[in-house]
Amino acid sequence: MRQEAATSRALPDGGEEPPSRAPFGLPRPVWFLGLAALLNDTASEAIYPLLPLFLTTVLGAGAFSLGVIEGGAEAANSLLKVFSGYFSDRWNRRRPIVVFGYAVAAIVRPFIAVVRSWPQLFAIRFLDRIGKGVRGAPRDAMLASWATPQTRGRVFGFERAMDHVGAVAGPSLATLFLVFYPSRYRLLFALTAIPGALAVVMVTLARERGSKARVDAPPSARVAFTAGALSRRFYSYLAVLLLFTLGNSADAFLLLRLGAVGVPVFWIPLLWASLHVVKATVSVYGGNLSDRWPRRRVIGIGWAIYALVYGGFAVATSIPALVAWFLVYGVYYGLSEGTEKALVADLAPAAVRGTAFGLYNAVLGVGALAASLAFGFVWNVAGAPAAFAMGASLALAATVVLFLVVGDRPAESGPSTLS
Secondary structure: OOOOOOOOOEOOOOOEOOOOOOOOOOOHHHHHHHHHHHHHHHHHHHHHHHHHHHHHHHOOOOHHHHHHHHHHHHHHHHHHHHHHHHHHHHHOOOHHHHHHHHHHHHHHHHHHHHOOOHHHHHHHHHHHHHHHHHHHHHHHHHHHHOOOOOOHHHHHHHHHHHHHHHHHHHHHHHHHHHHHOOOOHHHHHHHOHHHHHHHHHHHHHOOOOOOHHHHOOOHHHHHHHHHHOOOHHHHHHHHHHHHHHOOOOOOHHHHHHHHHOOOOHHHHHHHHHHHHHHHHHHHHHHHHHHOOOOHHHHHHHHHHHHHHHHHHHHHOOOHHHHHHHHHHHHHHHHHHHHHHHHHHHHHOOHHHHHHHHHHHHHHHHHHHHHHHHHHHHHHHHHOHHHHHHHHHHHHHHHHHHHHHHOOOOOOOOOOOOOO
């Protein structure tokens, strides 16, 4: 790798431009954080696509229980990001919090191997998501500190792509494992301790980089700054995200639908891995595109694709059609995930980005809880097509409101803002 340049250019937020390093001109800490995401998702995604079937066939639970587990776990995850992001701003330290969050997940996740009832599974998922909640906002703030306004989309798109590469590796390894050890779910779940531990090692290697605006401010000034620094435009953006998220139920329902129409259990992890191939590929493209186009436009295209996919799941009944819609679903993720985070970084001053990412993830979590509970209820009462139609309608409404509420006026200088 090339050595760090001797000089750095000042950024609008008061920090300095991070040096460009090979490969892809990304600093080494971004690579370490990306590798941590890859390894952690290798562990978690070896389990996740099997959970709906494990829950229904082994533990004897139903769709509403799945909604409680996934919605509750994701809500805890997202709400914790508010506090972890805020305290990382207050303490001026992010990496120790990130390490702790990855460590919690790595320790508790393998205990899924010993659960005997769905409440026990809920407890493990809850603790696993607590780990994710602790690390999420500080990690995103660390990534933002290593990006310029012109490269935020690329940095967040890269991290999302690495995350999805892990989500390809995990289900692929799970499928290979089940070929040789059919139905040995519990042993598979226990083995996820290995990549989880390696993810913790990667985070410890990621050097933290502070912003001058955050480092130089006295603690009392930082507290006041946190309370009032986030703009009306930022909160308008969160309001639109909440509307979209109310229709964005847990992905486990897509897997449950595939299983319900007759997709063999053996193929579920492989389909999940294929979805993440699409996500990883499009995430890099989507991140780069959002550095050239208004981020609002890229997000809107992604949300419209989400609505189409859920509409497809509402009307399709054949396995080939549902599998096709399932893979198209990855395009929504690739365009939206990294771009949504880059827009948060655009709209938030550097000194309070931990808090901003925490609020962003809290909105996602509250919406996920409501969406998953409502989705599971509607599925039980009116059937899967009605539940998917509800999600599609809310996504379309949010896409329209996004263009009406979130304006195109730049948040800061540089081509990578809203303009």
